Amino acid sequence: MSELHHYDVAIAGGGLVGASAALALARAGLRVVLFERRYCGAQASGVNYGGVRCQGRPAEQLPLAMRAREVWRRLPESIGIDGEFVVSGHLRLARSEADLAGLAEYAHMAAEHGLHLELIAGRAFRTRYPWLGSAAIGGSLCETDGHANPRLVSPAFAQAARRAGADVLELTPLDDVTYDGARFQLSANGRRFSADWLINAAGAWANTIAQRFGDAVPMQPIYPNMWVTEPLPQFITHNLGVYGGGIYARQVARGNCIIGGGRGYGDGQYAQPSSDTTRTVMRDACALLPMLREALLIRSWSGVEGCTPDHNPIIGASHRVPRLLHAFGFSGGGFLLAPGVGEVLAELVVSGATATPLAAFDVDRFVPAAASLPSITSS
Numbered sequence: 001m002s003e004l005h006h007y008d009v010a011i012a013g014g015g016l017v018g019a020s021a022a023l024a025l026a027r028a029g030l031r032v033v034l035f036e037r038r039y040c041g042a043q044a045s046g047v048n049y050g051g052v053r054c055q056g057r058p059a060e061q062l063p064l065a066m067r068a069r070e071v072w073r074r075l076p077e078s079i080g081i082d083g084e085f086v087v088s089g090h091l092r093l094a095r096s097e098a099d100l101a102g103l104a105e106y107a108h109m110a111a112e113h114g115l116h117l118e119l120i121a122g123r124a125f126r127t128r129y130p131w132l133g134s135a136a137i138g139g140s141l142c143e144t145d146g147h148a149n150p151r152l153v154s155p156a157f158a159q160a161a162r163r164a165g166a167d168v169l170e171l172t173p174l175d176d177v178t179y180d181g182a183r184f185q186l187s188a189n190g191r192r193f194s195a196d197w198l199i200n201a202a203g204a205w206a207n208t209i210a211q212r213f214g215d216a217v218p219m220q221p222i223y224p225n226m227w228v229t230e231p232l233p234q235f236i237t238h239n240l241g242v243y244g245g246g247i248y249a250r251q252v253a254r255g256n257c258i259i260g261g262g263r264g265y266g267d268g269q270y271a272q273p274s275s276d277t278t279r280t281v282m283r284d285a286c287a288l289l290p291m292l293r294e295a296l297l298i299r300s301w302s303g304v305e306g307c308t309p310d311h312n313p314i315i316g317a318s319h320r321v322p323r324l325l326h327a328f329g330f331s332g333g334g335f336l337l338a339p340g341v342g343e344v345l346a347e348l349v350v351s352g353a354t355a356t357p358l359a360a361f362d363v364d365r366f367v368p369a370a371a372s373l374p375s376i377t378s379s
Helices: 016-029 059-073 073-077 096-111 124-127 150-163 202-211 275-288 334-349
Strands: 004-012 031-036 092-094 118-121 138-142 166-167 174-179 183-189 191-200 220-222 224-229 239-242 247-252 257-263 296-301 305-307 313-318 324-328
Touching: 004 016, 004 174, 016 334, 031 150, 031 296, 059 073, 059 334, 073 150, 092 124, 092 220, 092 224, 096 138, 118 124, 118 275, 150 166, 150 191, 174 296, 191 202, 191 296, 191 334, 202 305, 202 324, 224 275, 257 275, 275 296, 313 334, 324 334
Parallel strands: 004 031, 004 191, 031 166, 092 239, 191 324
Antiparallel strands: 092 138, 118 138, 174 183, 183 191, 220 305, 224 257, 224 296, 239 247, 247 257, 313 324
16 A cells, blocks of 8 residues: 555645645645646646636626735736736727616626726727727726736746645546545545545536535536737737627737637537637627738637536535535636635635635535535545
């Protein structure tokens, strides 16, 4: 039998959520081990669009989003790099009068949470944004939003966690995990581990672990579709979205325009972009951004993400197994949230509570009220 390695906290999943939790816990002085079956940041956390935005999120996510935004502000001192984070502002475009009304209603709600938006329409909008096509008639600007490079940010959190003392094990899939009534027992690559706490941050594959403990949720894989153009003269001044969704775009310092919309396809394990989706969404994007009409697309990609029925994540404690925490199902919107979620998870471990409201993200919210919730006390 192999030697048993004991930790205070074991984390399943080396994406941005798991790595940020590992970093926060290691800095709090806890013994932490993180298991990643491939490479940290190589899945959805590292291949997403890169939007860092509070605007457009539902009311229940805004407290968490505002907290997470503060983590992004101190990124260099936290992980050692800025991750190409640019506070560009996020401009959410309207294509109809109904859209404008929806933006105004959203701005009123967001203000109640301390998120201030500027509504722009008519001649003032056209004067400020001459590079936008006639399909856009107005918008809502959140000046504190921006964008970053997920290929840099996600691995950097894992590297920072390792420097802080966490054992970050890549190419190490969890073969088994059980709860014996006192501790979690885990095995990976022929090695045995135990932990007082388990954090399930395995992304689109987190239901595999959740189901072992009776916490499975109705989550489906989605495959966001994204592509990038050749370098173009600088013209997009904000991270762009559209009211109602469907198109998003940003331009990096090198001039490349990153655009997304619609879905690719996959088998739950791997994803591929869709050429048909790219062509369809690109036509709509060109109506908003005429400068794209002659642009050469040089690469397209997708990734696997977990999507819940209400598009809100699962964050918080299991009601069946003590010291089991879940954080998954971010439904395509986790890049901004993840570093804040890592801090929240660390608070739950260290102090047993957090001031950030999590009720809307409860793992049992999809369970009928009359359903019984048996506790699991042993493997």
